[in-house]
Structures are given as C-alpha cells and as structure tokens.
Amino acid sequence: MxxxxxxxxxxxxxxxxxxxxxxxxxxxxxxxxxxxxxxxxxxxxxxxxxxxxxxxxxxxxxxxxxxxxxxxxxxxxxxxxxxxxxxxxxxxxxxxxxxxxxxxxxxxxxxxxxxxxxxxxxxxxxxxxxxxxxxxxxxxxxxxxxxxxxxxxxxxxxxxxxxxxxxxxxxxxxxxxxxxxxxxxxxxxxxxxxxxxxxxxxxxxxxxxxxxxxxxxxxxxxxxxxxxxxxxxxxxxxxxxxxxxxxxxxxxxxxxVDSATAEPDLMTHHVFETTRADKHELVRTLASGEGRRILFTRTKFQAKKLAKNLTQNGIPAAELHGNLNQNQRDRNLAAFESGDVRVMVATDVAARGIDVSGVELVVQVEPPEDPKSFLHRSGRTARAGREGDVVTLVLPEQRREARRMLKIAGIKVKPIEVTHDSPEVLELVG
Known part of the structure; x- marks a missing residue:
C-alpha cells in the first residue's frame, strides 16, 4: 500500500x-x-x-x-x-x-x-x-x-x-x-x-x-x-x-534546490567541433593544463588507451573504469585527489558519485549517449561554489546528435570550430 x-x-x-x-x-x-x-x-x-x-x-x-x-x-x-x-x-x-x-x-x-x-x-x-x-x-x-x-x-x-x-x-x-x-x-x-x-x-x-x-x-x-x-x-x-x-x-x-536540467551559473560550456586528424592533439592540449581535469570516454578500452597515451606524452594520467580492481581504483582516485596526477580518464559508470573538489575542467572526449550522462559528467566541475568549464568535442558526423542532446539537457552554447592551438583552447589550458 x-x-x-x-x-x-x-x-x-x-x-x-x-x-x-x-x-x-x-x-x-x-x-x-x-x-x-x-x-x-x-x-x-x-x-x-x-x-x-x-x-x-x-x-x-x-x-x-x-x-x-x-x-x-x-x-x-x-x-x-x-x-x-x-x-x-x-x-x-x-x-x-x-x-x-x-x-x-x-x-x-x-x-x-x-x-x-x-x-x-x-x-x-x-x-x-x-x-x-x-x-x-x-x-x-x-x-x-x-x-x-x-x-x-x-x-x-x-x-x-x-x-x-x-x-x-x-x-x-x-x-x-x-x-x-x-x-x-x-x-x-x-x-x-x-x-x-x-x-x-x-x-x-x-x-x-x-x-x-x-x-x-x-x-x-x-x-x-x-x-x-x-x-x-x-x-x-x-x-x-x-x-x-x-x-x-x-x-x-x-x-x-536545482532544476533537473538547469545549467549552474558557475559552469561554462564549450562545444568544440574538430576533425579526426586533429582530435588527438586537441585532447592532449586540453589535458596539459595545471589544474585538475577529468576526461570522459565511452568505453573502458578508450579510457585505458587514452590514459596510457597521455602518460607517455609527459602528461601523467590515472584511469578509472570497470576493468580495474578495487585496490587499483582506490589508488588511482587517491592519486587524483592528492594532486599526484592532475588528469583522470574515466568512463561514465566508474565516475558515478566521484566527489573531488577543485576540478577545473571536464572534457567529454566522446559525447555521451544521453542527456542525463551529459549532465552527470558536467557535474564533476563547478562544485561547492567554484567555477568550472565543460568541453564537449564533436566530430562532423556527431553534430546532429550533439545538438539534440544539448537541447534536451537545456544547455545553450554556440559550437565553434577549433584546432589544438586555437585561442579558445589555449585559454582553457592556462
């Protein structure tokens, strides 16, 4: 009853x-x-x-x-x-x-x-x-x-x-x-x-x-x-x-306190349209800043591969996905929280509930499959009164789906075409 x-x-x-x-x-x-x-x-x-x-x-x-x-x-x-x-x-x-x-x-x-x-x-x-x-x-x-x-x-x-x-x-x-x-x-x-x-x-x-x-x-x-x-x-x-x-x-x-789809005042969204040829360099550039940043991928394989690639290119990165055992997850999360590494590469499921203060930038390396995941990913930054930026990377064939998802999520932002050395990108690197 x-x-x-x-x-x-x-x-x-x-x-x-x-x-x-x-x-x-x-x-x-x-x-x-x-x-x-x-x-x-x-x-x-x-x-x-x-x-x-x-x-x-x-x-x-x-x-x-x-x-x-x-x-x-x-x-x-x-x-x-x-x-x-x-x-x-x-x-x-x-x-x-x-x-x-x-x-x-x-x-x-x-x-x-x-x-x-x-x-x-x-x-x-x-x-x-x-x-x-x-x-x-x-x-x-x-x-x-x-x-x-x-x-x-x-x-x-x-x-x-x-x-x-x-x-x-x-x-x-x-x-x-x-x-x-x-x-x-x-x-x-x-x-x-x-x-x-x-x-x-x-x-x-x-x-x-x-x-x-x-x-x-x-x-x-x-x-x-x-x-x-x-x-x-x-x-x-x-x-x-x-x-x-x-x-x-x-x-x-x-x-x-907050509408389910409201855009927090302290959160700034960016939609960067890029090419497949320049995307890898663009991701490395966005990951190279001083502050904490989380990069989201769709699959466990992508997360592991990207974290390894960034580390090999002089950007120490920890991975967080379902293929890690609990000790590995705890160790990687602790390294990110302590500042030993400033970059976390994560999948949606693994990152649920993560509450790490001071994340300055969230990069959606691949747009999520649904608006709810988009809002969840974005919510890793601009927490507890701090400002934060959210970047969504979009390839030409992803534009229509990305527009639909942003509309449902209530996010109003004008997409811009960028390369890895565009001023809009370098400004986020710091």
Whole structure:
C-alpha cells in the first residue's frame, strides 16, 4: 500500500532565503556538531542544507532534489548523526564535561551489549549508495560527525573481502554506508539485522535506478521499521524512483534546490567541433593544463588507451573504469585527489558519485549517449561554489546528435570550430 501520493511538481518545493547564508546553529544543528563543522571551516550552510535541515532535524521524511556537488552529503549526514545522537542540551563550555560523560556512558553500554553471547549486529543508521567510491566519500563526511557522539561508522560494498566489514559490524558499528548488493549478501548470511535502523538515507537514487539497483533497495527498505526516518536524494524522479518514494516515504517534505536540467551559473560550456586528424592533439592540449581535469570516454578500452597515451606524452594520467580492481581504483582516485596526477580518464559508470573538489575542467572526449550522462559528467566541475568549464568535442558526423542532446539537457552554447592551438583552447589550458 503506498505511503503517500507525492506530486513532484516544483510548486510543492520550499524556497530558501537567498539574502544571506545561514549559520548551522541557526538551523537547529546541535552544538557538538556545530563545533565539528566549524573545525573543518564549515560555518554556513549551502542552499540544500539550509532548505532541508529544519525538517530533517525534526524527524520528517525528506525528498531532496539537487545536483551532485550541491552539499547533499552533509545535508543528510548532519540529521542522521544528530537524530541517532539524541543529545542537544549543549550550549556552552560548561556543559561540555556533562556531554562527554554521557557519551562515555553510552560507549560502555554498547560495549557490554557486544560482549553478550547472542549479540547480533544491528546498526541504527543506514545510507544506501550506488558505488564503492561514493560510499567511501560519504563515510569520510560522516565519520567525524559520528565520532563526536561516540559512534562508529563502516562501509559495506562488494569487490573486496567481507572480513573487515563483518569485523566492523561485530564491533558495534552504529552507522553503515552500504551498496545494496553486498548488504543483501551479509543479511542472507545472517550476519546482521536492519530491525534497529532508525534513520535511512537513499543517496543518488536516480543513479541506482540506472544501475538496476532499485529492486534490492526495495527489499532492504522493506526490512526497516516503517516509522524510521527516510531521506531520499535524487537528481531526477524517473525510472522507478517515484515508486520508492510513494512506497516507503511518509508524507515527505519536498525540497528542490536545482532544476533537473538547469545549467549552474558557475559552469561554462564549450562545444568544440574538430576533425579526426586533429582530435588527438586537441585532447592532449586540453589535458596539459595545471589544474585538475577529468576526461570522459565511452568505453573502458578508450579510457585505458587514452590514459596510457597521455602518460607517455609527459602528461601523467590515472584511469578509472570497470576493468580495474578495487585496490587499483582506490589508488588511482587517491592519486587524483592528492594532486599526484592532475588528469583522470574515466568512463561514465566508474565516475558515478566521484566527489573531488577543485576540478577545473571536464572534457567529454566522446559525447555521451544521453542527456542525463551529459549532465552527470558536467557535474564533476563547478562544485561547492567554484567555477568550472565543460568541453564537449564533436566530430562532423556527431553534430546532429550533439545538438539534440544539448537541447534536451537545456544547455545553450554556440559550437565553434577549433584546432589544438586555437585561442579558445589555449585559454582553457592556462
């Protein structure tokens, strides 16, 4: 039986005060978390955080629509930890000692519970994510917030041995960030239960739909108490995402910060028409700049070949595609995040959920097959208030399809013919 009949028209969404950024404390974020955020130089909220936090902190179900990079991870991490922590009588230094004593008492309580012979892991918080990379990035945001309340987090995903994950669960992990497949596998083995989950988040729901994960997501949500708080974040509400909302979210507050096809003000698009003869040199030129840049290809073979070619030509590049094992993916992503390499060559699927700050340029070496992939690729830059450029390379035979895709995506840009040494190209190299 559906739990609601939410109409997804934007007229239902709440607006936000654009006069000034709101401080986290003004939005009702508990004092302990305000401290953690301030220590990381986060003092004011992004729009989707300011929009959703009053409702999510109050325990309302949330349907959040916003493009990747708009601050969604923190938007659900704060209420997830605050709701599970359930300690907000903290306003000044004099109460800090009382807060610490309470956290110590809770830790001891959980330790005694884990020592019982019939202990079955039962995390109280769950975040579902489509990819391992996104799960790790969410966990990085969650961990310091959870630690403030004496709670622990863990990641659950396939492609690696499950021993570490099982050990974390048996150690009493309070919050899981999980990919649906591995989590279902552990549940089938009887290694944990979801009956104690109080807050569940479904992140990048549209990506999970594209990857065929909605059936396991539904099976997992069916094991969680109906009165648990549900938060779902998605760029779009098609391909079955609306069914998940109707079945599992109860009277959700609908928040939309960005239109599903809106062009961000800080993002500049370029469509470069080139020839097959000059394209390879053009790609090398665009890859040679100083800042971080991501080059997208359609296939794993193309990504591997291009990364190798760039490296051999003096432009160190890391590859990210489905043929790499988890250790290789982690190593390459870490090299890109740290700046050891400034160029990442990736396929669409492998790059889903990547959240690396400071990407100055996205190059679509081959136009994607659909407008949604175009917007997803573009969303790797111009994140968190920073400017960025997106270049789409188009061969003569690709012009008509590229025009159609840009129109559907809502991108208005005039194509220009270039060579590798055109001023428009060199300006992007820096």
């Amino acid at each position: 559906p739990r609601n009949d939410t109409d997804f028209d934007d007229s239902l969404t709440d607006g936000q005060d654009e006069a000034r950024p709101l401080a986290f404390g003004e939005l009702g974020v508990p004092g302990p978390l305000v401290r953690v955020l301030a220590a990381d130089d986060k003092k004011t909220a992004f729009p989707i955080q300011a929009d959703t936090l009053p409702d999510s902190l109050a325990g309302r179900d949330i349907l959040g629509r916003g493009r990747t990079g708009s601050g969604k991870t923190l938007a659900f991490s704060i209420p997830l930890v605050a709701r599970l922590g359930d300690y907000d009588s903290f306003d000044d230094e004099s109460t800090m000692s009382a807060f610490r004593r309470e956290i110590k008492r809770r830790r001891q309580e959980r330790l005694e519970e884990r020592l019982e012979s019939d202990f079955l892991p039962h995390p109280r918080g769950l975040v579902l994510a489509p990819t391992r990379e996104l799960a790790n990035q969410i966990n990085d945001v969650l961990m310091p917030l959870a630690q403030m309340y004496g709670m622990t987090t863990t990641t659950i995903y396939g492609g690696v041995n499950q021993k570490r994950q099982v050990r974390d669960l048996r150690s009493g992990a309070d919050i899981m960030v999980a990919c649906p497949g591995r989590l279902e596998d552990l549940l089938r083995q009887g290694l944990l239960t979801l009956e104690s989950v109080e807050v569940v988040v479904i992140d990048e729901a549209d990506e999970m739909a594209d990857m065929g994960f909605l059936p396991p997501v539904k099976r997992l949500l069916a094991q969680i108490a109906p009165d648990a708080q549900h938060m779902l974040f998605s760029a779009t509400l098609d391909h079955g995402v609306d069914e998940v909302v109707n079945e599992f979210l109860h009277d959700p507050k609908v928040h939309s």
